[in-house]
Amino acid sequence: MSDKVSAIEHDGSAYARPGFWSRHGETILKILIPAAVLALLVGIWQAIVVIYQTPHYILPGPLLVLEAFFEDWGTLAPALWVTTKITFISLGLALVGGVGIAVIMVQSRWIETALYPITVILQVTPIVAIAPLILIYTPTTQIALLICAFLVAFFPILSNMAQGLKSVDHNLLNLFELYGASRWQTLIHLKLPASMPYFMTGLRIGGGLALIAAVVAEFAAGSAGAGSGLAFRLLESQYRLNIPRLFAALFMLACLGVAIFALTSFISWLFLHRWHESSLKREN
Amino acid sequence: MEHVTKIFSNGTVALNDMSLTVRQGEFVSLLGPSGCGKSTALRIIAALGDVTRGAIDWPSSRISAKGRPEGDISFVFQEPTLMPWATVFGNVYLPLKLRGQSQSGVRDQIMEILRTVGLQDFANAYPRELSGGMKMRVSIARALVTKPKLLLMDEPFAALDEITRQRLNDDVLRLWHETGITVVFVTHSVFESAYLSNRIVVMRARPGQVFDDFALDTSQIRDEDYRSSDEYHQACAKVSHALQGAIHAAGGEH
Known part of the structure; x- marks a missing residue:
């Protein structure tokens, strides 16, 4: 506001050329405000640690965490890589499996009746409860974690995709029938594009859940050694009362989660922004 | 008939x-x-x-x-019934695509039909960018493109x-x-x-x-x-x- 006023005062033509601020002001604020809030919170954290002289094995200050982050990078980076790998591979498998089974399920009501209860049972059973069992049947812990994360991420993708495939505009279906479209053509040219928004919802939910499941399953499965992920490093740091390292690992997990969220949101935007309501800015 | x-x-x-x-x-x-x-x-x-x-x-x-x-036969529904993810061109092309005709082969035909309904300048627009009447014109163009x-x-x-x-x-x-x-x-x-x-x-x-x-x-x-x-x-x-x-x-x- 103040910029606009000063623009009028200076050259008397506020409409002539919109300043940098009025063009990008909103975007800048959208970045600045959350950053400022975050910085404030970290500041309060540091202040509490300094004022109350909290011992670092209970609550380390942000500076100490930062130090641990760099010092323990050698230990934490491979663990981060393992967790990332498990998350993305399981998400990939869940995408293929979820979309594939959704497509098969909507082909016939009998297939849906046969498969749906099984997918629900897999979904509602707490994953931590199955993890030890899976561990027995799989050759390595990695594969067990992969299966756990897959099971968790799979369901939202399946149910969203199935919902999307069933929610196609009936008149468009009629239109395809009228033009003699084959089942395959209807799937490729109508049902899959029409269920894109639903798929993207499934992807965003599944992406977040895959990471959570990868961590929770590792807690339950209790991996160790070179192939262990961030969850193991979290537990290990706790046992050794190396709380700064625990915070550093936590920080990494948070960053990974944010990155996955940003990536899935970006993919969603990429595919939907040209036509779907959810990606449009309301203009009136 | x-x-x-x-x-x-x-x-x-x-x-x-x-x-x-x-x-x-x-x-x-x-x-x-x-x-x-x-x-x-x-x-x-x-x-x-x-x-x-x-x-x-x-x-x-x-x-x-x-x-x-x-x-x-062609059918024009009460609603425009367009595919929101496809452009005006893509929507009109649909019946021909389902017949297996290549896009390059029928481009002129589609542009011609778009000209008939006065939408030649909107071939690359998406349905959401059009008014209700224009969407209906696209629907009519799509119905006519197969020369029913x-x-x-x-x-x-x-x-x-x-x-x-x-x-x-x-x-x-x-x-x-x-x-x-x-x-x-x-x-x-x-x-x-x-x-x-x-x-x-x-x-x-x-x-x-x-x-x-x-x-x-x-x-x-x-x-x-x-x-x-x-x-x-x-x-x-x-x-x-x-x-x-x-x-x-x-x-x-x-």
Whole structure:
């Protein structure tokens, strides 16, 4: 506001050329405000640690965490890589499996009746409860974690995709029938594009859940050694009362989660922004 | 399309023992109160609905397994029914794509049809960027791109404002003259049917049947002058009278 006023005062033509601020002001604020809030919170954290002289094995200050982050990078980076790998591979498998089974399920009501209860049972059973069992049947812990994360991420993708495939505009279906479209053509040219928004919802939910499941399953499965992920490093740091390292690992997990969220949101935007309501800015 | 006869009865009595013959080149309006089954009749002609009894006869030689002449029918729905993820071009291209024709081979054909409906500058626009009337034009362009012999329209302009509707009516009339296509046009508007068609079929409800069926041949060219002519007003009065009769016959609850 103040910029606009000063623009009028200076050259008397506020409409002539919109300043940098009025063009990008909103975007800048959208970045600045959350950053400022975050910085404030970290500041309060540091202040509490300094004022109350909290011992670092209970609550380390942000500076100490930062130090641990760099010092323990050698230990934490491979663990981060393992967790990332498990998350993305399981998400990939869940995408293929979820979309594939959704497509098969909507082909016939009998297939849906046969498969749906099984997918629900897999979904509602707490994953931590199955993890030890899976561990027995799989050759390595990695594969067990992969299966756990897959099971968790799979369901939202399946149910969203199935919902999307069933929610196609009936008149468009009629239109395809009228033009003699084959089942395959209807799937490729109508049902899959029409269920894109639903798929993207499934992807965003599944992406977040895959990471959570990868961590929770590792807690339950209790991996160790070179192939262990961030969850193991979290537990290990706790046992050794190396709380700064625990915070550093936590920080990494948070960053990974944010990155996955940003990536899935970006993919969603990429595919939907040209036509779907959810990606449009309301203009009136 | 020389002699299309369809005789059917429907268990739920949406339509009861209705017969109708549409001749080639006619512009037939199916007019009636809501619930008289005029949309149902149209869907049955397109073989989009099941028939309890009766059959539809086509003069055409190539009849598909579904019971409709392959590629000779197009349908314009009440809503534009466009694919929101495809451009105007992509939407009009759809019927040809489903026939396996390559995009490069039919580009000129599509642009030509877009020019006919006045949307040549909007080929790359997405449906959400268009007004209601423009979306309907895309829908009409898509229906015409296969060069069908029979165009079925199910209250296509009911949701549009009066001015847009009149312009689209003129467009449809022009296209009908230019292409010699047969049109079956479902509407609930007396004025629309009187303006457009050269034959009006009035339907009654409970059970859905043909109540009245008459030709509406006019000496005048149907344009803005026709809209204010006595001939048009007389036609409207005639259609309105027939519609009142149909409503009365069904119990007059409307």
